[in-house]
Amino acid sequence: MQFANPDTVESAVNLLATAKGESYVLAGGTDLIVQMQAGLKSPDLIVDIKNIEEMTSITADNGGYRIGAAVCGAEIFEHAGLKADWPGVVEAIDLIGSMQVQSRATPAGNLCNASPAADSVPAMIAADAKATIAGPNGRRTVSVLDIPTGPGANSLAAGELIVSIQLPARKLRSGDAYLRFIPRTEMDIAVVGVAVNLSVDEKGICTDARVGLGAVAPTALLVEEAGSALVGTEVDDAALETAAEAVRAVCRPIDDKRGTAEYRIEIAGTLLIRTAKIALQRATG
Amino acid sequence: MSKLHVTALINGDEVEFLCEPDQTLLSVLRDELNLTGTKEGCGSGDCGACSVTVGERVFCSCLMLAVEAEGKEIRTIEGMAEGDKLHPLQQCFLEQAALQCGFCTPGFLVAAKNLLDRNPDPTESEVRYWLAGNLCRCTGYDKIVRAVLDTAKEIRQADGS
Numbered sequence: 001m002q003f004a005n006p007d008t009v010e011s012a013v014n015l016l017a018t019a020k021g022e023s024y025v026l027a028g029g030t031d032l033i034v035q036m037q038a039g040l041k042s043p044d045l046i047v048d049i050k051n052i053e054e055m056t057s058i059t060a061d062n063g064g065y066r067i068g069a070a071v072c073g074a075e076i077f078e079h080a081g082l083k084a085d086w087p088g089v090v091e092a093i094d095l096i097g098s099m100q101v102q103s104r105a106t107p108a109g110n111l112c113n114a115s116p117a118a119d120s121v122p123a124m125i126a127a128d129a130k131a132t133i134a135g136p137n138g139r140r141t142v143s144v145l146d147i148p149t150g151p152g153a154n155s156l157a158a159g160e161l162i163v164s165i166q167l168p169a170r171k172l173r174s175g176d177a178y179l180r181f182i183p184r185t186e187m188d189i190a191v192v193g194v195a196v197n198l199s200v201d202e203k204g205i206c207t208d209a210r211v212g213l214g215a216v217a218p219t220a221l222l223v224e225e226a227g228s229a230l231v232g233t234e235v236d237d238a239a240l241e242t243a244a245e246a247v248r249a250v251c252r253p254i255d256d257k258r259g260t261a262e263y264r265i266e267i268a269g270t271l272l273i274r275t276a277k278i279a280l281q282r283a284t285g
Numbered sequence: 286m287s288k289l290h291v292t293a294l295i296n297g298d299e300v301e302f303l304c305e306p307d308q309t310l311l312s313v314l315r316d317e318l319n320l321t322g323t324k325e326g327c328g329s330g331d332c333g334a335c336s337v338t339v340g341e342r343v344f345c346s347c348l349m350l351a352v353e354a355e356g357k358e359i360r361t362i363e364g365m366a367e368g369d370k371l372h373p374l375q376q377c378f379l380e381q382a383a384l385q386c387g388f389c390t391p392g393f394l395v396a397a398k399n400l401l402d403r404n405p406d407p408t409e410s411e412v413r414y415w416l417a418g419n420l421c422r423c424t425g426y427d428k429i430v431r432a433v434l435d436t437a438k439e440i441r442q443a444d445g446s
């Protein structure tokens with residue numbers, strides 16, 4: 001195996017694009033190194049991106065934020081501006097693993113690893129986050145929603161990597177939140193994860209809402225029907241119940257030791273209601 | 286496969302070592318540098334027995350490649366006492382019997398020191414969350430949490446006087 005830690009995006013792309021055999025980007029390694037130790041991956045080349053300045057910083061961007069793909073969860077949690085504008089995204093990232101994991105794990109890696117239960121992904125989907133991708137043909141920007149394609153699979157082409165994740169500018173009276181259900185209180189994998197991001201007008205009527213859903217389908221989902229059920233309402237109990245039903249309707253979970261499919265579907269709706277109430281409180285508070 | 290040459294600052298000393306590109310830092314610490322205070326419990330980031338600090342943050346050394354240590358400042362349990370003088374956390378763990386078999390102890394001490402360096406006055410729940418990545422199958426955690434809180438208080442009092 002070869003190890004490289006280039007200091008520009010262009011040289012990282014070049015290394016990945018010209019590599020023979022299996023090659024992987026290394027961000028925090030909290031998935032990649034575990035998979036290598038378990039013998040599930042045997043890279044011929046690893047490209048560490050933590051030496052690339054553009055990928056190791058959080059910067060203001062058109063009123064929103066650009067989070068470099070190598071920025072770890074702990075650093076995101078310590079960023080006052082991000083926490084104030086996108087508390088739901090930050091709390092979802094903060095749920096990933098222990099302090100030791102937080103010191104390494106990145107949301108971009110969480111996204112690329114494409115676990116259906118990845119905690120940061122529903123929150124980034126609800127936030128309408130975009131990923132800037134660099135590759136042999138230059139750069140492109142795609143919705144975070146379009147990156148995972150199935151468990152462990154993503155839509156990046158050979159030689160491509162995520163440079164940064166962008167969170168848009170915050171509208172007035174907006175709030176987001178993420179809740180996951182786990183059988184323990186820390187250090188477990190989501191049985192269901194729900195993110196809600198919404199805005200209200202001066203009268204408290206919801207003007208837009210996005211709902212992200214994790215761990216109940218092969219990839220995290222955007223539940224448009226649940227968002228539309230909230231728009232035009234005061235996010236009252238009736239609207240929440242309709243949105244919860246919309247969430248339950250799109251769940252396609254598996255049965256496993258953490259919960260049966262039936263249980264996950266039931267919980268998904270309940271979590272939607274709780275999450276939306278927190279988002280609403282943040283938007284109006 | 287040719288070995289890579291790495292230079293890092295380990296417990297304040299400049300250390301050079303050779304490693305395989307896919308070797309973990311944990312494996313280098315234990316097998317090449319004979320720093321066996323850092324333990325291997327799971328090798329997959331779940332138990333925290335392998336905790337070390339890299340710069341200002343606490344890492345699982347089983348989830349870091351040794352080659353990533355190049356130019357970094359690393360601290361292991363061996364760097365915690367000053368000569369024969371134990372760190373207050375070590376002293377308190379001993380006095381309050383915050384350990385039984387002791388396998389998890391180096392990891393807990395390294396992680397707890399990192400917490401107190403950042404936050405000299407943590408609440409009990411902050412201590413519990415900070416140490417959630419360190420598993421102990423013997424103590425039931427309570428004595429560990431108490432020892433960390435008591436040490437924090439002791440250090441604050443010493444600094445205040």
Ligand SMILES: Cc1cc2nc3c(=O)[nH]c(=O)nc-3n(C[C@@H](O)[C@@H](O)[C@H](O)COP(=O)(O)OP(=O)(O)OC[C@H]3O[C@@H](n4cnc5c(N)ncnc54)[C@H](O)[C@@H]3O)c2cc1C
Nearest residue numbers: 025027028029030031032097106109110112118119162330
């Ligand atoms: C003990 C433990 C507990 C955990 N708990 C949780 C949890 O509660 N919730 C949760 O969601 N996850 C959890 N995880 C998994 C979580 O840590 C990872 O999914 C993490 O977010 C991945 O980020 P990373 O930077 O470590 O990625 P890496 O391991 O470096 O990379 C992951 C994958 O993505 C690719 N990749 C990384 N960055 C890029 C990029 N910029 N461009 C293209 N490809 C890239 C890599 O090649 C690799 O295939 C846990 C892991 C551990 C070890």
Ligand code: FES
Nearest residue numbers: 326327328333347
């Ligand atoms: S050995 Fe590293 S976390 Fe268990």
Ligand code: FES
Nearest residue numbers: 385389421422423
């Ligand atoms: S004292 Fe035995 S594992 Fe903690």
